[in-house]
Amino acid sequence: xxxxxxxxxxxxxxxxxxxxxxxRYGLVVWTAGNVSARVPGSDLMVIxxxxxxxxxxxPADMVVCDLNGTLVEGDLQPSSDTAAHxxxxxxxxxxxxxxxxxxxxxxxxxxxxxxxxxVLTAMADEFGGExxxxxxxxxxxxxxxxxxxxxxxxxxxxxxxMQSHGVFTVGRTARAAVKAAVMTEDVARTVxxxxxxxxxxxxxxxxxxxxxxxxQNVYGQRSTTDGATAR
Numbered sequence: 523x524x525x526x527x528x529x530x531x532x533x534x535x536x537x538x539x540x541x542x543x544x545x546r547y548g549l550v551v552w553t554a555g556n557v558s559a560r561v562p563g564s565d566l567m568v569i570x571x572x573x574x575x576x577x578x579x580x581p582a583d584m585v586v587c588d589l590n591g592t593l594v595e596g597d598l599q600p601s602s603d604t605a606a607h608x609x610x611x612x613x614x615x616x617x618x619x620x621x622x623x624x625x626x627x628x629x630x631x632x633x634x635x636x637x638x639x640x641v642l643t644a645m646a647d648e649f650g651g652e653x654x655x656x657x658x659x660x661x662x663x664x665x666x667x668x669x670x671x672x673x674x675x676x677x678x679x680x681x682x683x684m685q686s687h688g689v690f691t692v693g694r695t696a697r698a699a700v701k702a703a704v705m706t707e708d709v710a711r712t713v714x715x716x717x718x719x720x721x722x723x724x725x726x727x728x729x730x731x732x733x734x735x736x737x738q739n740v741y742g743q744r745s746t747t748d749g750a751t752a753r
Contacts, residue, residue, distance in 0.1 A: 526561075526563075529561055529562060529564070530561055530566065530586055530595070531581070533561050533568045534581040534582070534584040534586075535581045536559060536697075537557050537569070537570070537696060538579055538580060538581045538583070540557045540621075540696055540700050541556075541557055541570060541579055543700050544576070544621075544703070545576050547704045548625070548626075548707075549704065549707055550623055550624065550625070551624070552575075553573045553574060553575055553576070554623075555621075555623045556569060556601045556603055556607075557570060557700060558570070558601075558604075558607040558619065558620045558621075559618060559619045559695070559696035560611055560619070562618075565588055565589045566586055566587070566588055566589070566594060567586070567608065567611055568584050568585065568586055568587075569584070569587060569601050569604055570585070570601050571583055571584070571585050571596065571598035571600060571601065572598070572599045572602050574598065582597075583596075583597075585598055585599070585600040585601075585604075587600055587604055587608065588608075589608050590608055591604045591605040591608040591664075602661055603622050603666065605662065605664040605667060606664060606665075606666035606667035606670065606690070607620045608664070608667065609664040609666075609667025609668060609671065610670055613667075614671060614692065617693065617694070617699075618693065618694050618695045618698075618699075619692070619694075619695050619697065619698060619699035620691070620696075620699055621689075621690070621692075621696070621699040621700050621702070622688065622689065622690050622691075623689045623703050623707070624687075624688040624689070625689055625703070625706070625707035626707070626711075627707055627711040628653075628681075628688070628689045628706050628707050628710040629687075630710070631653075631683050631710050631714075632655065632686060632688055632689070635655055635686070636655065637652040637654050637655050637683070638652060638683070638706075638709060638710050638713055639722075639724050640652045640724055640730055641713055641716065641724055642709055642712060642725075643725070643733055644705070644708070644709055645713075645725075646729070646730040646737075647733055647734060647736075647737035647738075647741070648680075648702065648705045648709075649678065649680070649681065649705075649709075650677075650678025650679060650730065650731075651677065651679060651730055651734075652679070653679050653681050653682070653683060653709070653710070654674070654677055654679060654682055654683070655682070655685055656669040656670060656672075656673035656682045656683065656684045656690075657669045657684070657685055658684070658685040658686050658687070659684065659687075661687075666687075669682075669684060670684070678734065680693055680698070680699065681703070681706045689703055689707070
């Protein structure tokens with residue numbers, strides 16, 4: 523029990539810090555948006571409380587829920603998107619973090635109901651293709667979560683643009699999901715600007731596959747058995 527308590531504390535601290543990244547990268551305004559993380563080795567998740575300013579968030583404010591979205595621990599009400607996050611965790615055991623934003627350019631694509639086409643190597647690297655659009659769904663139930671899971675099935679993208687709503691991203695960790703949200707807004711903005719000058723050519727599928735494989739399996743630092751890193 524003590525071990526679970528410590529894990530929950532660590533996840534609360536991490537989720538609180540990651541909300542600051544949403545503000546830092548301009549992905550949220552006022553109290554909108556949220557980050558959640560699965561508590562390792564349990565059927566619990568930690569998520570932002572509903573309608574609370576980012577500036578005042580503390581780890582103690584973070585809310586603990588079970589994977590049905592039921593409040594387990596916390597003095598504040600959980601995010602209105604809790605049911606959607608919980609649905610993702612129940613149906614995607616590989617997901618350790620979920621993020622939701624209304625970032626400007628990506629939400630503009632969502633309002634149009636249009637996928638962001640893969641016209642940049644950065645998109646091929648991170649998303650392995652286009653960023654798809656999910657169905658319109660009302661906030662509060664698990665319809666959004668169902669739309670996320672069904673839309674991402676068969677896609678390499680960790681991001682989905684929910685129709686007329688905004689961005690949801692998933693990741694092996696909450697930090698990975700935040701990174702995907704940052705990259706989603708970045709490429710949505712760049713592709714929007716490119717389209718002002720015409721229709722940018724899409725990258726060929728074989729080149730997308732090669733770029734995605736390199737970025738996911740070769741790029742960056744890799745741990746070795748002796749604890750050192752290799753590139």
